Amino acid sequence: MKFYRSATVIKIFGFAILACSFAMPGKANSADTLKLVSWGANTWGNVVAYPYYLSFNNNPATEMMCDDYWDEIGQGQQWDVTVHSLTPSNIGSLMFFSEFSNPDSALTAYYAAAYILTGVHGGTIAANYGNAAVWQLFSTPAGKTIPGGNDGTVQGILTDALIYVTTHSNLNYSGIRVYTPTNLGSSRTQEFLEYGVSFSSPVPEPATYALFGAGLIGLAAFGRRRAHLR
Secondary structure: OOOOOOHHHHHHHHHHHHHHHHHOOOHHHOOEEEEEEEEOOOEEOOEEOOOEEEEEOOOOOEEEEEOOOOOOOOOOOEEEEEEEEOOHHHHHHOOOHHHOOOHHHHHHHHHHHHHHHHHHHHOOOOHHHHHHHHHHHHHHHHOOOOOOOOOHHHHHHHHHHHHHHHHOOOOOOOOEEEEEEOOOOOOOOOOEEEEOOOOOOOOOOHHHHHHOOOHHHHHOOOOOOOOOOO
16 A cells, blocks of 8 residues: 655545535434334233334334333334433433432432343333332322222332342443433433333442432422322
C-alpha cells in the first residue's frame, strides 16, 4: 500500500470526512421511539400481560415487560422514549422515581422488578403472575391495588423479590434496559423493561451498598405524584 503525502490528497480526504458528517446526522438530532407491535397469549384478568413485543427505533420487535398498569396504549402506537440501563445513577430518570419517598426506595422497587423479570425470563416465575407483581409493585406507592393484586402468589413473588434485593448488596442489573416515556404527563404512554442480551450475573458494586438499607421502609409510602388512571 502506498501512502501519499501531497496537500491535494489530504484536502480531498478531509473534504470527504466533512461530507460524510453532513450526510449521516447523529442520534442527537432525532428522538428515540418505541412502538407496540404485538403481544403474547398471557393475560391477567382481562388485561394483556408479558410478553409484549415492541420495536425500538423501528428495529425488529423484542420481548418487554410493562411496569405501568394504569395507563393504556394500543397496537401500532408509537411514542418517544429515553433508554437507560438500570443503575443507581439512572434511577432519577425513570418513570416512577417521583412516586417513592426517597431514592433508596425507588431503586429497591426497580431492582425488585428486575429480579422478577429475570425470573420470568428464566422460567422460574409464571409470566402473568410476575407481570402482576411488577404492576402491584409500582401501584403501592400511589395507594392503589391492581385487580388481583392481593393474590397470594403475587404477594409471595413480591415478598421474595424485595427480600432478595434488600439482603444482597452486590447486585448488578445494568443489563436491564428501561424505556421511559419522555412525556410523563400523558396517560397514553407506558414504561417498559427489557432483559438485555448484555445482562451479567450480580457482581460487587460498592456504590449501591448504602441504597438498600431504607428500601423496604419507604416502599409503601405515598409518593408525591399520583399515577394516571385509565
